[in-house]
Amino acid sequence: xxxxxxxxxxxxVVMSSNGVDCAFFENFDKNFIFESEFxxxxxxxxxxxxxxxxxxxxxxYELLKYLDKTDKYSIVLFGxxxxxxxxxxxxxxxxxxxxxxxxxxxxxxxAKKCDILIVGEKPGSKLRKAKVLGCDIITISDFKDxxxxxxxxxxxxxxxxxxxxxxx
Numbered sequence: 001x002x003x004x005x006x007x008x009x010x011x012x013v014v015m016s017s018n019g020v021d022c023a024f025f026e027n028f029d030k031n032f033i034f035e036s037e038f039x040x041x042x043x044x045x046x047x048x049x050x051x052x053x054x055x056x057x058x059x060x061y062e063l064l065k066y067l068d069k070t071d072k073y074s075i076v077l078f079g080x081x082x083x084x085x086x087x088x089x090x091x092x093x094x095x096x097x098x099x100x101x102x103x104x105x106x107x108x109x110x111a112k113k114c115d116i117l118i119v120g121e122k123p124g125s126k127l128r129k130a131k132v133l134g135c136d137i138i139t140i141s142d143f144k145d146x147x148x149x150x151x152x153x154x155x156x157x158x159x160x161x162x163x164x165x166x167x168x
Contacts, residue, residue: 024108032109038076041097042113046074050114052107055098056082061089063118068093075118078102078110 034042042048049067055077067073075096081087090096102110111117 028112029106029109032106034109034113037097037099038110038113041074041076044074046072046095047115048113049073049075049116049118050078050111051076051118052078052102052111054079054082055086057085059085061085064090064096065093068095071095073116076110076114078107 064075067075071094073095077096077098078101080101081098086098
């Protein structure tokens, strides 16, 4: 909060813990350099799904395992392992890439490279950020009231979102 106040006059300021600075998520770092591991994931040619945030017992690991088994997506996770739940739940996966934490100021650059953002927890600012970025969102929970119908909950809907041929 002090950082915000140092850039403002102190008048007409409201603390909104789940607010989104839309302008921040509409402007990207043109010269941002992605690490080779992330570029390698992009170059696999699969649609890229990203999640950033804490990986903890409240996270929807079943959704990750389901998506991993389809072998259709590269799933990139940024954040911290808040507890042991990620290691206990994920085991062998071939399409899930844990990349650790990133500075909040650069996450938007990664998100811009993703086709779909994963919301693995309660709705809030991640849904609003994804909407500003123009990304579709997948989650098992139903938050259509926030996203105006942009939620994808199963493989067919996810494939339709990405215009992937199911081969049917």
